[in-house]
Amino acid sequence: MIGMIVAITARDLKLAMRRQADIVSVLFFFIIVASLFPLGIGPEPQLLKKLAPGVLWVGALLATMLSLPRLFADDYRDGTLEQLVLAPQPLGLTVIGKVIAHWLVSGLPLALLAPVLGIQFDLEMDALFILTVSLLIGTPALSGIGAIGAALTLGLRGGGVLVSLLVLPLYIPVLIFGAGAVDATVTGMGAEAHLSILGALAIAGVFFAPWATAAALRISLE
Amino acid sequence: MNNRLINWFKYASPQSFYPLAGKMIPWFVALATVFGLAGLWLGMVVAPTDFQQGEGYRIIFIHVPASWMSMFIYLVMAFWAALGLAYNTRLSGMMAQALAPTGALMAFLSLWTGALWGKPMWGTWWVWDARLTSELILLFLYIGFIALQASIDDPRRADKAGAVLALVGVVNIPIIYFSVKWWNTLHQGSSVSLTKSPSMAILMLWAMLLMALSFWMYSIAVALYRARTIMLERERGTEWVREVLQQEGAK
């Protein structure tokens, strides 16, 4: 079972590595969005420090969302997806593998990039650390929940905008606890409670949401 | 032996549900009107002033029913969705599709009345209060459902995709509500609430219940009407739709 998940993840990673421009453009989107906020709001460090957790988290959320359509689109176009659906292995496990691969090329680099952007917002060391940790824990949930939206809108016109309509409301709990964890650190309260709930959301997103995604894929391919 | 079961499934086909719904709609309209008039009379004419919120509290008589209906309709939609996925019945998807616009309008009404209540009570049109925020997210969920169904041309796929989305939404609603509540208490939300009138007299409660019943009956009537239209559209070309069309012409 685990072997199969690993095989799917490795395959998707190999494919993603052939299209590194996609990964890089998502990261640049994140950087640009985060840099626009100080230009729009003004350079006062106090204000920026207050806004940083929310801005960086919303930026990561949008960047993840932008990368969602390509989760299934390539496999859908060349017919691989159809074979994966017809394969004897449970489709849910396949989706888990693909979600992990998606996280490795979107959520993980975003989380590692976030502290650099956090410095622009004058965040302290401990806040930068919690920002990275919260993104590391929270972004898997984003990939998992987002996969449902990507599967539902497979092959539809205007799929990209539609995905955001479907998925963004479902991202709200992750946003609240993710940005909340950083905010709690900035204001001197502990972030443990936030982080543990975020962990629960991530587990649900990676291990339960894929079964809904599998159902959605079957419907889209009918 | 299985007569009762068979009878039920008989109405699960659009062909036999169509005339039944047609017969039921006038009754629901009548009930909505009667309950509505009674509720308005009690709530707007008879009920006394609230000592804390003055006459402004009377918005409650539409705010609370609209909020209840917006949540209830989502649950009913998810119920039909689950039924449609489990038994593959044609009717379920049509019902879910027919319910969504009314649910979205109820969510909108709940937000609108909440804002109009908030202005005199909190001094601003909008407060990020846990209930209002959750209601806003519920409206987003409705819009997502409607947009997804609208962009899928094949009705069978639209039904099933909508069903998955509605079920995912229904699992998420408690999580969203809990997280918004947590977020709100951390940021010290407003403590005055429209629904927490301390002096909720029996009379006001009755008025609110009557209004809620009226909204409920109204929603059923509109949804059934819309469902009938959807049935005609999807089953066009079948014998029974041809007969219905001929009867329409005779009138």
Added chain:
Amino acid sequence: MSIHWNSFGEFLAMGGYGLYVWGSFGITAAIMFMEPIIAVRNRKNLVARLKRQARAERNKEQ
């Protein structure tokens, strides 16, 4: 069950909350008026369209 208001003007004023109360009830009434009208119009349009299609098919057969 006595009537709470002394005059119609008082009823309209709603103790100074008239704008908010009637703003809420007005939009609700407007929506509950418009939604059925739109539903009826959609159905009429559909019936007319289906009839046109049926007629066109009959003409083709002849």
